[in-house]
Amino acid sequence: MPLAGEFGQVEVRIAQKSFTSASGERFEVLRDFKLSLGHHQVAALVGPSGCGKTTILRIIAGLETDFEGTITRPLSGKLGVVFQEPRLLPWRTVEDNVRLVAPGLTREALASLFRDLDLEVHRLHYPGELSLGLARRVALARALAVEPSLLLLDEPLVSLDEALAVRLRDQLAALIASRPITTLLVTHDLEEAIRLADRIFLLSPRPAQVIAEIPLTAPRSARSEREVARIVSEVACRMTGGALRPGHA
């Protein structure tokens, strides 16, 4: 169960999390997983597919309660989540999907959110009329609309074409930076993590553990191509066994 944290901090201590497969055997997904996040920090979890990233987010969001450990979340404030799939209500328009979770949102705030994410022309469309990239952006708008103090993003840019991913990544960076939000982002793309986060946690294959923690001190806008390439190669050196795919955003 999530406990209330001081100063908007997030503390994650998962001693053990396992699933029971359909054939009845238990297998471990997480062991001794620890992570702490300061107020207004943006952290990225980077790890190979299937290592348990989504499971970590689900535990923090309170969707998985069957695990050993404790989660500490900001005492006040809301939770915003962008799931790995958009999870919009197909029978509500884009605008209604966003309004539903944030009834208190002013007209102006909604308009500026849609403007920032280039969604204005799609307000009255139904999710079935949107491309995946657009639906992702609506899911992002929905998560931001609740004015969360903690934002969880599960691979928000995956399976978008490169140009779109880069654009959405920059929009996302700007939106997060302009708000007092603590953000935890999951990705398997190292470059994406470097561009968005203040701090990167590299995860091992299953059962996931933090194998390295990389603080990024340079401000986001100052991270040049060379700087990014340097960090990527540094990480590649540190990794043994090549469990990570180097960034290719």
Place this chain on the structure above:
Amino acid sequence: MVRLISLILLLATWWLISQFVEPQTLPGPDRVLGAIAAQMRSGDMFFQLGVTLARVLAAFTIAMAAGTAIGLLMGRVKLADRLGDPWLIVLLNLPALVIIVLAFIWGGLTEIAGVLAVAINKLPNTVVTVREGARALDSGLNEMATVFALSRRKYMWHVVLPQLGPFLAAAGRSGLSLVWKIVLIVELLGRPNGIGFQIGVAFQLFDVTLILAYALAFVAVILVIETAVVQPIERRASRWRIRTS
């Protein structure tokens, strides 16, 4: 267009057959129409139609509301499903006539007993259909509702009901026709008015014309409800589907 031709064909067949048999056995469409008009002029038709329709709507509403609530509960809560399932099987297999007769014996020959008997007949069918829908609810959307802390009311209205829509429509459609057929039996057995009672009277007189007149008038009413109320609601509820498919 095709539907209209088919309907005309039906009337023509009826008329043709009525030419070869005694009018007491099968009166032609013209005679039945005449009987409907006569009953309307006396005002009796409207009264009987109204009474029966009120019973149909009351029983239908009770069965749909209670059936939806129970079906949702059984579809979502395992224990409720286990507890309710044997009851459901008993109810599903209890003949309508038994339920009606018992309702009148235990509840007296009252309006409430009659309407409840009809509702109980329709109930298990609604429960089964809605339970199917509740089992198929999208767990991803449920998690979305949990994470964004949607209120119970919003969750029901915006997340659950739209997913149950097709199941409710199926239950409603079969429900309306089932309910009105059972209402007639209830009226025949234990009410002093309504289409069923009138048909009972006509049966004692072997008046086929009157039987057909009342039956067809009510079928017409149900058809009007179907096209003027049920279909527009369905169209509205599936707007998003039409636009996106």
